[in-house]
Amino acid sequence: MGRETVRNRSRLLATLAVGVLVGGAVAGGGLALADTSAPRTDRQITNMTDEVNEIKAYYGDTVDAQGEHWPSPTSNYAQQVAGIEKDAEQYLRSHAHDGSAAGQKPAIVLDVDDTSLSTYNYELETTFVYNPASNATYIATKTMPAVFGMNSLAQQAEHEGYTVFYITGRPESQRAATAANLAAVGFPTADASHLFLKNTANPPSYLPCGSTCDTIGYKSATRAHIESLGYRIVADFGDQYSDLKGGHAGRTYKIPNPMYYLP
16 A cells, blocks of 8 residues: 555554454554553564564565565565466456446556555665655655566556556655656556545545545545546555455455555
8 A cells, every 4th residue: 555654654563453462452553452452471472583584585585786675576475466466367357348338437446555566675674664754765766666467467457448546645745756666667657647646735625534534535535536537446456454445446456465554
């Protein structure tokens, strides 16, 4: 999903939020609601070094001559993504003409970060701790690679008559860099009509929550807006469940991402 500048995403809090706590509910931001929800011993907590090593093994961590980290195309991560894409390609092929009798144009929606473009190297550089300034610099100065196969899936969908839209939590200030990166790694057009970013200073009128939208509200309302333009969203792709909730899409596809969690 998009990389909202307001999110708190240290790896520790993400881990607490999605799996380390046992036997209790979790408050927003990863804090236990009660002492009984907290781990009682260190053995109930995944060691941070071990966790990072597991993530690197899953992605098939490869380091280039400049010291930058890249996922391997033969990794378990790549294989898992390929299986999801295979199912999606078959589904899109068989549903390209649904709704045509009603004049609806087929479309797909892609999230950007870790759905379309891989942030893996940035995550390793920052040890999975998000910082708005470092993230903005990275996006402005580096070209992120495509998530394995997602550019090909988008190209194939476009060839079959789908319009490809992108909805990201990146801020409006990163529009030019985002569009350039998507184009550089082979994604279909990401112009102003197809790429939606968060604009908290001047939120569009179709967002009922305005500048206060959470991820689900922002993305689902933007999908509803796309539908209002005469499109039928056949499939929605995201690496966070918050990319996919809220309706206004046919089938949803969750792209794997064990690096961080966004509610």
